[in-house]
Amino acid sequence: MRRFHHNDPSFETDFAAFVEERRDTPEEVDAIVRDVLSAVRAEGLEALLRFAREFDRVELDEDSIRVSAEEIAAGAAACSQEVRDAIAFAAGRIRSYHERQRPADLRFTDEAGVELGWRWTPLEAVGIYVPGGRAAYPSTVLMNAVPAAVAGVERIAMVTPPGRLQPAVLAAAQAAGVTEIWRVGGAQAVAALAYGAGPIRPVDKVVGPGNAFVTAAKRRVYGVVGIDALAGPSEIVVVADGANNPDWIAADLLSQAEHDPAAQSILITDDEAFAARVEAAVETQLSALATGEDAAASWRDHGAVVIAPLEESPRLVNLIAPEHVEFAVEAPERLSDRVRHAGAIFLGRHTPEAIGDYVAGSNHVLPTSRAARFSSGLSLYDFLKRTSIVKCDEAAFAALAPSTIALAEAEGLPAHARSAAIRLEQS
Amino acid sequence: MRRFHHNDPSFETDFAAFVEERRDTPEEVDAIVRDVLSAVRAEGLEALLRFAREFDRVELDEDSIRVSAEEIAAGAAACSQEVRDAIAFAAGRIRSYHERQRPADLRFTDEAGVELGWRWTPLEAVGIYVPGGRAAYPSTVLMNAVPAAVAGVERIAMVTPPGRLQPAVLAAAQAAGVTEIWRVGGAQAVAALAYGAGPIRPVDKVVGPGNAFVTAAKRRVYGVVGIDALAGPSEIVVVADGANNPDWIAADLLSQAEHDPAAQSILITDDEAFAARVEAAVETQLSALATGEDAAASWRDHGAVVIAPLEESPRLVNLIAPEHVEFAVEAPERLSDRVRHAGAIFLGRHTPEAIGDYVAGSNHVLPTSRAARFSSGLSLYDFLKRTSIVKCDEAAFAALAPSTIALAEAEGLPAHARSAAIRLEQS
Incomplete structure (x- = not known):
């Protein structure tokens, strides 16, 4: 388990290096x-x-x-x-x-008279x-x-x-x-x-x-x-103030750690004494856990405790781009609304991430390994695809043809140009 | 260029084999x-x-x-x-x-009192x-x-x-x-x-x-x-009745063929005499085309003419799952509404596919190589991602906790179960 302190002069570089660490599986x-x-x-x-x-x-x-x-x-x-x-x-x-x-299908006619839209199947x-x-x-x-x-x-x-x-x-x-x-x-x-x-x-x-x-x-x-996305080891960030029950937060950290020795659990808190109580609770709970061996390895090798003002937590979460983040604080939206990169956000002291693994209703297949920077959890969209639709009558075609011809010629694609020009010439 | 006739006893197997043909680039x-x-x-x-x-x-x-x-x-x-x-x-x-x-963000509270939703960024x-x-x-x-x-x-x-x-x-x-x-x-x-x-x-x-x-x-x-999707050679299917100008349809077929010797252009028509006129027009236009060498290779190696009742065309299009399909017929929706797998559909006699390459407004980055079975053209969704949001108060949590615990225990994940159980026990 690593400790990071926001006041440390090397905090930014150390934390960035930690975030960039890869938990790769071998390529052989x-x-x-x-x-x-x-x-x-x-x-x-x-x-x-x-x-x-x-x-x-x-x-x-x-x-x-x-x-x-x-x-x-x-x-x-x-x-x-x-x-x-x-x-x-x-x-x-x-x-x-x-x-x-x-998602809804769409069909509309624009100002040039072109009918456009799409259809999901x-x-x-x-x-x-x-x-x-x-x-x-x-x-x-x-x-x-x-x-x-x-x-x-x-x-x-x-x-x-x-x-x-x-x-x-x-x-x-x-x-x-x-x-x-x-x-x-x-x-x-x-x-x-x-x-x-x-x-x-x-x-x-x-x-x-x-x-x-x-x-x-x-x-x-x-x-x-x-x-779907290429799944990597699971991750959780818990943002917690000192008013939390340290046992609850320790349990949340371990709920990801038990998945896999390569899983990652990170606590961000502004209360150093609270962090120490969470760390102690993690050790206590680990000793009683049937999955303790994997969880202990994960916490030892990839766990982290970050001491930082809670106002900083959205920025740190965005750097991590974690699969899951909990905000176990009062008025959690004040912080969570500033999170841009995360698979799923769990708000308040009574929303342990495990709820989302099973019964919240949201999907538990979520981007890992910082993929929340560019991708989303599994959803209905993964099982639908969209076909676009274009329809011109003669007038709408005439409005679009000259630009089509100009661009096709600029691209050195004469057959593209011809398929528009021939309809202008022969109509 | 291959010819397929719907009346041929081996049509179904021959056409299926043609559709499955891969136009791969080497793996070296x-x-x-x-x-x-x-x-x-x-x-x-x-x-x-x-x-x-x-x-x-x-x-x-x-x-x-x-x-x-x-x-x-x-x-x-x-x-x-x-x-x-x-x-x-x-x-x-x-x-x-x-x-x-x-897409719209969503936030709602369900009957169990759980606040759920998602946010796009x-x-x-x-x-x-x-x-x-x-x-x-x-x-x-x-x-x-x-x-x-x-x-x-x-x-x-x-x-x-x-x-x-x-x-x-x-x-x-x-x-x-x-x-x-x-x-x-x-x-x-x-x-x-x-x-x-x-x-x-x-x-x-x-x-x-x-x-x-x-x-x-x-x-x-x-x-x-x-x-984004892994782009393969371009494709077009043109569904056309005998009332079309064969020069126009030939131009549309060549507008894809000129992209690449591996591109594919397929005409589906119910009119054998019309098909012959299109084939002749293709040859005439090829001889005058600056990109004629690539286009001729594409038409020779991957082109096809399919003689079949137009009622059959949606089924054939779905087998091909092409990047582009044109319906150059009267009341094209009667047929196109039965198309399930296609990147983009172009409707009517005045909507050559090239319009969609440049100025229709829809995206020209579309699934190739039958990927329209499972994917869509480039869109706003490619540059957004979705974060799911879950929020429970104590009552909502109490409604979800027992099922969470039952499932976590069934999965042999005791720390997951504990993160829920501990909040029930100690609250």
Whole structure:
């Protein structure tokens, strides 16, 4: 854990260097991923079955690679009523929030008489990667599949590594409107979704988090299909004054730290004594935490405490451009309104970030690694695309043609010019 | 040029195979690009100057790498009045169209008492790649820079390979609100924008078309910065009945073909005799075209004529998912309303696609290579990002906490559960 003090003469340079630190995953995986993608593209299902045998030690065939409707129903039923209720509650809230993102079509006639506009349509088929093992989260399914379903995507294909399927994940798939589930993980799953493989038909976009292999595969298939952002380790900044309960703030910092040793938690406070109480509470809570090993590594290697006037916090947050930021202060908007770069903002002392991971309704798929400077969380927009529309009658065309011809000629594109000129000459 | 006839028993399979044909650029460039990016990242300006010497045969230094305000003004002034007027006309129309895309912020309180919403903010700095030589187009500058300026981006940095700067390009940069221009091209330009190099400060997103090296570089820096879509060769589908002037339709097909030997032009018509007249007109026009060599190669290798009932055209267009589609028919909406996958639709006999390249107001940066299945043309959204907002008071928190705890526990994330539970226990 690093400590930064706003009064330190080297604060600005030290803090800037800290913000720029990369928490990269190694690039060597890319060569392996390239070969996996080529194999799936060339051999289809055969390659998937071979990788399942080699990497996952599982024998699959054309039938068993698909999770059957019976398995999904049985798995979902094995889930406790409490968790099933929580999933339904979360799915409903995510649905309501994303319904409000539906953009409007537009059609208008401008002063030149040109009819212009655009039309939004849903993607046809989307693939969702859901990691296996410990990181198989029902909330991943909900946050990726519900917006797709709200957008009107017909096929929502989930892929997840072979192995025991968590009942809660199956219950979430059912609640979210996933239409098919395949037992395939890693780069080969991304390849199957992008190119198609045996019974897995290709999709139009691949979303969902994964390890370094999955991320490298998404980067490589981008263009053949769409992808969501490339997910990095999770981040939280908590801006807190000394009036907070230090246990609450410590818990919030650890809620991100437990995700991954590469996760990052940063406290910004103007109260040095409070910071010390939070640090002590972090240590106490760590010792009782089942995920304490990862959380301790994250806090040790990437955690930070910044002592600075709270008025400075929006500027510091903008430098960090974090995935999540909490403002645990009175009248939080006074500060948060000055934040420009953040994936999501949580306001007040009773809004721990974990609320947003599950049931607030907003999406928990958010830009990491400073990507909030240029991108947004997952939304309805990720499952819609826009077609622009132009319509000229003869008069409107005549108003636009001369400039078109002048520019096409300036660009050395005579056929462009001709397609306008010929309509002027021969009409 | 290929001919397809709807009555042919193998039509569906032949046409599907044609649609799937890839017009790829080779992948070997990627290794070179990787080394160029590493060099710029490690050495900054020094690497840029060395590449300018090696690749562009130009000696530059820290000062001359920047195009001065005087050069921009002088270049713009050297542009003919006709072209300057056309640029101003186009810029104004592009501005008006994109102004209408500004999305609204939202803040609402739901039935559980949770305050939710989102806020849109512009990116701070954007880099625009403008190719050099024959492909240095003022319209590229307008279509990329005007939406950025409308969005409120403060820094709009243009990069273009060393060499003579086209007056029209400089005039467009001035009209569009470009704030700085640098003499650097290729993968090294993308690296300079992403990582910063000498006087070139890093940006948040890189947009604009380029060759295979530029595209490979954009794919690699994606994540460090945002990128627009990876541009492929241009495409047009023209749906036309026999009542059209075949010369007009031939001109429209050639207006895409002249871009690039890999461009693709497809005519869909229900009138075989009309198709023959268009084919003849294409040959006649080709012989008189200054760009005839590229256009002829494109038409020969990737052109197609499809004879099919016009009622079938929306389905065929959706299979192609083209960058551009024209409906040169009466009551074009009857057909075009059934198109789901297309970058832009041009309606009626007096709306040649070239209008959309320059002055319609809609953006000419559109998804190619079937990417219209999952993505949209460049827009205001590319230069804005959305921050989600969540705010709970104690009662709203109490309504959300139990489900949060249930899901966090089901996911094996005890610190997430604790950050909610601790606020219930200690409040």
